[in-house]
Amino acid sequence: MKKLKLLILGAALCSGTAAMANQDLMTKMEDPTQWAIQTGDYANQRYSELDQINADNVGDLQVAWSFSTGVLRGHEGSPLVVGDTMYVHTPFPNIVYALDLNEDGKIKWKYQPKQDPNVIPVMCCDTVNRGVAYADGKIFLHQADTKVVALDADTGEVIWEVMNGDAAKGETNTATVMPVKDKVIVGISGGEFGVRGSVTAYNMADGSLAWRAYSMGPDSDILFDPEKTTMLGKPVGADSGTNTWQGDQWMIGGGTTWGWYSYDPEADLIYYGSGNPSTWNPTQRPGDNRWSMTIFARDPDDGMAKWVYQMTPHDEWDYDGINEMILTDQEVDGQMRKLLTHFDRNGLGYTMDRITGELMVAEKYDPAVNWTTGVDMDPNSATYGRPSVVAEYSTEQNGEDENSTGICPAALGSKDQQPASYSPKTELFYVPTNHVCMDYEPFRVSYTAGQPYVGATLSMYPAPDSHGGMGNFIAWDNIKGEIKWSIPEQFSVWSGALATAGDVVFYGTLEGYLKAVSAETGEELYRFKTPSGIIGNVMTFEQGGKQYIGILSGVGGWAGIGLAAGLTKANDGLGAVGGYAALSDYTALGGQLTVFALPD
Amino acid sequence: MTRPFPLIAAAALMLTSSGLCAAENITMDDPNIAVAYEEDGRYYTDDGVPTFNVKADGTVDWPTFSGFRRYHAECHVCHGPDGEGSTYAPALKQSALTLDYYDFLDVVTNGRQKVDAAENSVMPAFGTNANVMCYIDDIYTYLKARGMEAVPRGRPAKKDRKSDVFVENENACMGS
Numbered sequence: 001m002k003k004l005k006l007l008i009l010g011a012a013l014c015s016g017t018a019a020m021a022n023q024d025l026m027t028k029m030e031d032p033t034q035w036a037i038q039t040g041d042y043a044n045q046r047y048s049e050l051d052q053i054n055a056d057n058v059g060d061l062q063v064a065w066s067f068s069t070g071v072l073r074g075h076e077g078s079p080l081v082v083g084d085t086m087y088v089h090t091p092f093p094n095i096v097y098a099l100d101l102n103e104d105g106k107i108k109w110k111y112q113p114k115q116d117p118n119v120i121p122v123m124c125c126d127t128v129n130r131g132v133a134y135a136d137g138k139i140f141l142h143q144a145d146t147k148v149v150a151l152d153a154d155t156g157e158v159i160w161e162v163m164n165g166d167a168a169k170g171e172t173n174t175a176t177v178m179p180v181k182d183k184v185i186v187g188i189s190g191g192e193f194g195v196r197g198s199v200t201a202y203n204m205a206d207g208s209l210a211w212r213a214y215s216m217g218p219d220s221d222i223l224f225d226p227e228k229t230t231m232l233g234k235p236v237g238a239d240s241g242t243n244t245w246q247g248d249q250w251m252i253g254g255g256t257t258w259g260w261y262s263y264d265p266e267a268d269l270i271y272y273g274s275g276n277p278s279t280w281n282p283t284q285r286p287g288d289n290r291w292s293m294t295i296f297a298r299d300p301d302d303g304m305a306k307w308v309y310q311m312t313p314h315d316e317w318d319y320d321g322i323n324e325m326i327l328t329d330q331e332v333d334g335q336m337r338k339l340l341t342h343f344d345r346n347g348l349g350y351t352m353d354r355i356t357g358e359l360m361v362a363e364k365y366d367p368a369v370n371w372t373t374g375v376d377m378d379p380n381s382a383t384y385g386r387p388s389v390v391a392e393y394s395t396e397q398n399g400e401d402e403n404s405t406g407i408c409p410a411a412l413g414s415k416d417q418q419p420a421s422y423s424p425k426t427e428l429f430y431v432p433t434n435h436v437c438m439d440y441e442p443f444r445v446s447y448t449a450g451q452p453y454v455g456a457t458l459s460m461y462p463a464p465d466s467h468g469g470m471g472n473f474i475a476w477d478n479i480k481g482e483i484k485w486s487i488p489e490q491f492s493v494w495s496g497a498l499a500t501a502g503d504v505v506f507y508g509t510l511e512g513y514l515k516a517v518s519a520e521t522g523e524e525l526y527r528f529k530t531p532s533g534i535i536g537n538v539m540t541f542e543q544g545g546k547q548y549i550g551i552l553s554g555v556g557g558w559a560g561i562g563l564a565a566g567l568t569k570a571n572d573g574l575g576a577v578g579g580y581a582a583l584s585d586y587t588a589l590g591g592q593l594t595v596f597a598l599p600d
Numbered sequence: 601m602t603r604p605f606p607l608i609a610a611a612a613l614m615l616t617s618s619g620l621c622a623a624e625n626i627t628m629d630d631p632n633i634a635v636a637y638e639e640d641g642r643y644y645t646d647d648g649v650p651t652f653n654v655k656a657d658g659t660v661d662w663p664t665f666s667g668f669r670r671y672h673a674e675c676h677v678c679h680g681p682d683g684e685g686s687t688y689a690p691a692l693k694q695s696a697l698t699l700d701y702y703d704f705l706d707v708v709t710n711g712r713q714k715v716d717a718a719e720n721s722v723m724p725a726f727g728t729n730a731n732v733m734c735y736i737d738d739i740y741t742y743l744k745a746r747g748m749e750a751v752p753r754g755r756p757a758k759k760d761r762k763s764d765v766f767v768e769n770e771n772a773c774m775g776s
Contacts, residue, residue, distance in 0.1 A: 072719070073688055073720070092720060118722065120722040121723060121724035122724065125677055126687070126688055127688075127720070439755065444774065445731050446730045446775065448728050448731075451729040452674055452731070455731075457670070457672035457673045556687045561676070561678070562686075564680060564684075565682070566684075567681065
């Protein structure tokens with residue numbers, strides 16, 4: 001630790017920004033034998049250089065060991081592996097286990113916070129948690145009640161803790177945090193409770209507040225420079241976080257920040273997206289509702305926004321923009337470009353220049369998407385960068401108390417938070433998707449602090465005139481904006497993918513299968529049915545010269561709401577039983593980690 | 601998963617599983633179900649407890665339709681579509697049949713907790729939430745209709761018109 005600080009100090013003197021980077025964490029992220037951050041690396045590629053398990057032998061995969069978390073609700077995220085220790089987290093009550101990989105996963109320490117159970121029902125969609133983070137010898141846990149805790153990675157002792165929000169106002173947490181340099185970047189949930197979203201940076205050393213940037217509000221709240229912060233190359237101007245709202249509605253404006261965060265150390269920018277504006281009834285909040293549904297690029301030191309892009313102005317469907325931003329360096333038209341690729345809930349796959357915020361590609365990554373005919377890509381147009389909304393599917397134009405039918409995708413989005421992966425070998429993105437459509441009827445709703453503030457009713461069903469299933473697992477070309485191949489799935493794919501140098505892509509399914517497919521063709525190479533449905537993310541690590549694959553099972557989350565009983569109007573296909581393909585016919589609750597390896 | 605394990609472990613022994621039996625035994629002439637009289641578009645049992653009314657052609661009374669909408673805004677994120685339950689909250693279409701009307705009101709208004717080693721199920725108190733409380737009778741009759749399968753899953757196809765008294769009450773309750 002001392003050594004590291006000296007190193008940082010020394011380097012900082014000579015070369016400024018880059019030197020401030022958290023070298024210890026970056027070294028661990030670059031080491032494929034470890035899994036030091038939920039997202040695989042800062043770029044969110046979820047790609048591993050490990051190739052002991054590969055397309056030729058993955059069919060021989062076996063369960064090496066397993067671990068019950070002792071908790072029944074939905075298990076999102078994944079374990080971390082740092083050195084010889086694996087860190088496993090659970091949904092509420094947010095237990096953290098440190099397992100000794102040298103002793104068959106013996107429990108080194110266990111941390112169980114005390115939280116007020118009243119936070120449980122304030123969480124919109126189950127009590128999921130997307131995992132802990134590691135940096136500087138600390139494990140960072142962001143609890144359901146928004147308390148951020150730094151634990152000693154060796155002993156589990158609390159080093160510091162800080163409350164990020166107030167659960168009594170509906171502020172909760174489901175996300176992991178991202179350690180960057182000497183700070184921890186922290187988001188917030190509660191868009192269905194009229195929470196005003198924010199991103200907060202705490203100092204890693206002691207948990208003191210460094211900065212907070214709201215998603216909407218005055219420039220001083222959203223940390224925008226009206227002259228320097230740009231959208232699609234143009235300065236946003238003054239009061240951009242309030243002037244597209246009626247009155248003071250921005251104060252309960254939503255735009256929460258519960259997704260994944262990425263970081264480009266060279267550009268020194270963090271990237272994330274904001275969620276839906278509150279309420280779900282668009283008629284009650286006229287205007288573009290900036291900066292909900294927005295991609296942000298911010299300076300991690302002071303939080304100032306460099307550029308933004310609002311994908312879905314004036315949301316009418318709950319298409320949160322929080323999904324991960326995957327950072328890649330790829331050749332486009334003969335030039336190396338620094339790209340950001342984002343699969344939005346709204347069904348569009350965006351490719352942007354992550355330095356300038358230029359929009360390069362915006363194409364549908366599910367052919368079922370119908371609410372828009374596409375994004376205006378003409379820089380000279382007055383509506384540059386805006387999606388063109390199809391009137392028939394506009395819940396705003398159809399109006400309050402009208403049921404808009406056949407909208408694709410459903411509020412779940414063509415993809416929710418379940419993160420995609422990217423293989424630099426194939427230059428393809430592997431994307432877990434939902435193939436679900438909806439009817440949506442907005443109506444008047446009144447705001448009470450700490451109470452749901454929804455204002456719409458909706459029913460969801462598998463995409464009509466398709467394969468009958470509710471999901472696809474696709475390979476996506478982010479430069480052409482095209483699907484390369486697509487695997488139909490009976491249920492939404494709610495598990496984060498992993499691509500490896502072994503030319504294999506892994507993902508989990510809601511029935512509980514861990515699947516391995518060819519990175520090139522999508523051909524299935526392996527499947528194993530774990531004890532419960534999978535909404536966790538696949539990870540990999542190496543221990544004692546052997547590569548392992550780890551996955552959390554434990555069905556739940558938003559997927560556990562609609563799919564447990566089956567969605568309405570299910571049509572035949574993929575062997576759907578009867579009228580409804582009910583997840584409860586396939587799997588039951590139970591949190592378990594399963595670790596796979598090749599036989600000796 | 602419609603009836604999740606933790607709930608079977610505790611509450612469901614009492615509510616859900618007995619609800620299943622109840623649903624099989626309860627008939628449309630049950631005193632808690634049968635319509636005794638109508639007032640301004642809302643239907644009541646002999647005891648003055650709100651109930652649903654579905655005509656032969658499938659037309660549902662307006663309050664029950666309203667209950668369908670409000671349920672899917674306020675309740676379904678935990679209790680699943682159509683009162684069917686989720687992986688972590690019970691199927692209310694059963695609870696509406698097995699719980700007495702006044703107990704139902706009590707749980708919605710004041711909430712309740714079942715938190716122990718086996719489960720962590722918490723029903724919040726909705727007493728101050730106009731979006732729930734102004735429509736609580738609607739939600740109740742909708743769930744009762746679902747429990748009796750008098751209304752199928754999904755959006756009811758036909759509904760009575762909203763009565764003037766309903767509009768008046770709604771405006772008074774929601775504050776406009």
